[in-house]
Amino acid sequence: DAMVIQNPRYQVTQFGKPVTLSCSQTLNHNVMYWYQQKSSQAPKLLFHYYDKDFNNEADTPDNFQSRRPNTSFCFLDIRSPGLGDAAMYLCATSLRGTGAYEQYFGPGTRLTVT
Amino acid sequence: TQLLEQSPQFLSIQEGENLTVYCNSSSVFSSLQWYRQEPGEGPVLLVTVVTGGEVKKLKRLTFQFGDARKDSSLHITAAQPGDTGLYLCAGAGPNTGNQFYFGTGTSLTVIP
Numbered sequence: 001d002a003m004v005i006q007n008p009r010y011q012v013t014q015f016g017k018p019v020t021l022s023c024s025q026t027l028n029h030n031v032m033y034w035y036q037q038k039s040s041q042a043p044k045l046l047f048h049y050y051d052k053d054f055n056n057e058a059d060t061p062d063n064f065q066s067r068r069p070n071t072s073f074c075f076l077d078i079r080s081p082g083l084g085d086a087a088m089y090l091c092a093t094s095l096r097g098t099g100a101y102e103q104y105f106g107p108g109t110r111l112t113v114t
Numbered sequence: 115t116q117l118l119e120q121s122p123q124f125l126s127i128q129e130g131e132n133l134t135v136y137c138n139s140s141s142v143f144s145s146l147q148w149y150r151q152e153p154g155e156g157p158v159l160l161v162t163v164v165t166g167g168e169v170k171k172l173k174r175l176t177f178q179f180g181d182a183r184k185d186s187s188l189h190i191t192a193a194q195p196g197d198t199g200l201y202l203c204a205g206a207g208p209n210t211g212n213q214f215y216f217g218t219g220t221s222l223t224v225i226p
Contacts, residue, residue: 101214108154
């Protein structure tokens with residue numbers, strides 16, 4: 001089945017220790033998104049790629065970076081995690097240009113910062 | 115700017131009751147999605163509505179898109195404990211680029 005996959009599902013890192021979260025998709029969608037979600041709140045968009053074009057949200061901290069080496073993969077790098085970065089990180093995809101915009105999410109990575 | 119407001123924010127009901135969740139905006143959207151998210155999981159797409167006035171049904175769930183495509187509702191008939199979760203609406207287009215704007219979320223608990 002076509003899907004969005006996130007690894008790992010759970011990640012524990014130490015304060016200030018860089019961490020990378022990964023996302024892959026088999027949907028062949030041209031847009032990939034990274035969201036941060038805290039305690040039953042709505043997901044907050046960090047950035048997205050439309051093909052190789054990177055789009056950063058104005059309030060996304062510089063501590064967060066992203067890479068998309070090819071259509072299928074996208075990575076979220078947190079350079080120096082703080083306690084406030086503990087959250088669920090969600091990857092999502094959509095197919096731009098279909099007219100009926102839909103977004104599909106992965107299962108998420110729960111990040112704990114100790 | 116919060117483009118989509120959901121109400122209620124929290125809802126706790128007994129099994130078998132009916133409920134309605136509202137998603138309201140002052141902006142027009144090309145499409146609107148409803149998701150359900152269970153604890154520790156990603157949101158799962160339930161439905162997409164694209165036409166003003168459109169009504170879609172998914173078993174006991176009924177979704178409606180407002181005539182002006184600014185608002186939507188989700189009605190659940192005879193709620194069951196398996197309906198428990200966070201319900202999110204999200205709107206896209208025509209002027210949102212590649213972005214989806216999420217509602218504030220409704221946390222539903224169905225008590226057996």
